[in-house]
Amino acid sequence: MIRIKAGGFKFDYNGSFNALAKGLRMNRGEILKKCSDAxxxxxxxxxxFAASTIWIGFRFYLFYQQLAAGAEQVVERPPGVEAFLPISSLMSLKLWIVSGDFNRIHPAGLVLFLVILLTALLLKRGFCSWVCPVGVINEMLNAVQKLLFRQPLVVRRWFDYLLRxxxxxxxxFFCWIxxxxxxxxALKAFIYSPYNQIADLKMLVFFLDPxxxxxxxxxxxxLLSLLVRNVWCRYLxxxxxxxxxxxxxxxxxxxxDAGSCIDCRKCxxxxxxxxxxxxxxxxxxDECHACLRCVAVCPVKKTLQLSTRGHRFVIRPWMYAVCIVVFFFGSIGAARxxxxxxxxxxxxxxRHYIPLLERFNHAHGGQVSEGRAR
Ligand code: SF4
Ligand code: SF4
Incomplete structure (x- = not known):
């Protein structure tokens, strides 16, 4: 094994000299820049996306408050809130497939569900690490965990598989049902039921008054997320x-590319x-969520890439960023x-449903449990 120091950057090398030559084409500054840029x-x-989510949540809260107070409508309901109703969206998808009915109860939810599925199909699980607000919270908790403990709790491989x-x-379970x-x-009855119509408001009240x-x-x-990395995203x-x-x-x-890889294991x-x-x-x-950290940190040019077979079509980090933003906002624009x-x-x-929110129960077929609403 040869120990190499180059431009303040040190690594151990035991691969071919061609790879070594490629490896040395980037100095420490370039590697750090490449990494930090990505x-x-x-x-x-x-x-x-986090700012958009907060904006949507804030507007939805105002929408609810003005109706609950019986005031004139000033703020419109933001349809993006339907992204938080994935089960209703899965039902809508099946109803659309079996009957051709693209329901207008939560159409934005179905649009976003399709966009997210298509993102996974084309761009891997990038939704989790580039878009999802829960992913952002997860990363924040990981950062706090690092500050508190430096090392996360290591979950044994077999237990990790079990938890995953x-x-x-x-x-x-959801797919079976x-x-x-x-x-x-039954799908149609649920989707057009009062319960589903106000599912977004029920969700808001659920979090406002937990x-x-x-x-x-x-x-x-x-607490678990502070001990073990990515508890929600990885296991639940x-x-x-x-x-x-x-x-x-x-x-x-x-x-x-195994030929040029210098086995530094940074990735x-x-x-x-x-x-x-x-x-x-x-x-x-299935756990790779296309965060592209490995690509960013790899010191050898063109050794680690997000690409199709044979590296025919390569997506660089900046292209990925553009694709995901354009795809999401373009699809929303098209749906509008x-x-x-x-x-x-x-x-x-x-206005009619808001005073009755507490009484809506899907166990009663989406009707008000005491029979006060349609
Ligand atoms: S670091 Fe690389 S392999 Fe790991 S999740 Fe991110 S993109 Fe996938
Ligand atoms: S692929 Fe991984 S191990 Fe190989 S050179 Fe790149 S970062 Fe190092």
């Missing part, structure tokens, strides 16, 4: 499981999903123009 880009995109199966079990058990008529079990659950999740999120499965079909993968060290990138030809793991964004629930119906 990470900065991801932070920027995360910031754009939880999100697939949850996904399987919705895709296999529910006939089209019950004791909700507070306990969120606190336990936060059924949406992540769905995207992980879909991303297997993506032609783009993180691909390593493996930075991977937040604990993937052994340095020994993979192509990363096929096509009339697939705003729902058709009249304002008067919201």
């Amino acid at each position: 990470m900065l880009l991801r932070r920027l995109v995360q910031g754009i 199966s939880i999100k697939y079990l949850l996904l399987g 919705i895709l296999l058990k529910m006939p089209g008529s 019950s004791t079990p909700t507070i306990v659950t969120l606190s336990v999740l936060t 999120c059924p949406y992540g499981a769905l995207l992980g499965m879909t991303s297997w079909l993506s032609p783009w993968k993180i691909r390593r 493996t060290k930075v991977c937040p999903a604990n993937i052994r990138v340095h020994c993979a030809g192509a990363v096929r793991s 123009l096509g009339g697939f964004w705003q729902n058709n629930i009249p304002l008067e119906r919201y």
Whole structure:
């Protein structure tokens, strides 16, 4: 093994001299710049989506408050809030497929659900690390964890596999109920029920006035996230499981050129999903969420890339950032123009339902449990 020092950058080398020559073409400054540029880009995109989410949440809160107070409508309901209703969106997708009915109860939810699935199909699980606000919170908790403990708790490989199966079990449960058990008529009844119509408002009230079990659950999740990395995303999120499965079909993968790789293992060290990138030809793991940290940190040019087979089509970090922003906002724009964004629930119906929110219960077929509403 040869120990190399170059431009203040040190690494151990035991590969071919061709690779060594390539490795030395970048100095420490270039590597750090490349890394920070890519990470900065991801932070920027995360910031754009996080700001949009906060803006949507704030407007939805104002919308609710003005109706609850019986005031004139000033703020319109932001349809983007439907992104937080993935189960309703899965139902809408099935109803659309089996009956051709693209319902106008939560059309934005279905549009966003399709966009997110398509992102996974084309751009891997990038939604998790570039768009999802829960992913941002997760990364913040990871940063706090680093400050507090330096090293996260290491979960043994077999236990990690066991825990990772939880999100697939949850996904399987929802798919079994919705895709296999529910006939089209039951789906239609649910989607057009008052319960589903005001599911977004119920969700808001749920978080504005959390019950004791909700507070306990969120606190336990936060504490666990401070001990173990990515608890929610890695072990519990059924949406992540769905995207992980879909991303297997993506032609783009993180691909390593074994010929030029100098086995420095930086890629493996930075991977937040604990993937052994340095020994993979192509990363096929469902846990790869296309954060591109490994690509950014690799010191050898064109050795690690997000590309199709044979590196025919390579997506560089800046292209990925542009693709994901244009794809999301372009699709939303197209849905707006096509009339697939705003729902058709009249304002008067919201006014009628708001005082009855507490009484809506899907256990009663989406009707008010004491029979006060239609
Ligand atoms: S393999 Fe690379 S892109 Fe995938 S999660 Fe790990 S660091 Fe991120
Ligand atoms: S692929 Fe990984 S191990 Fe190989 S040179 Fe790049 S960072 Fe180092």
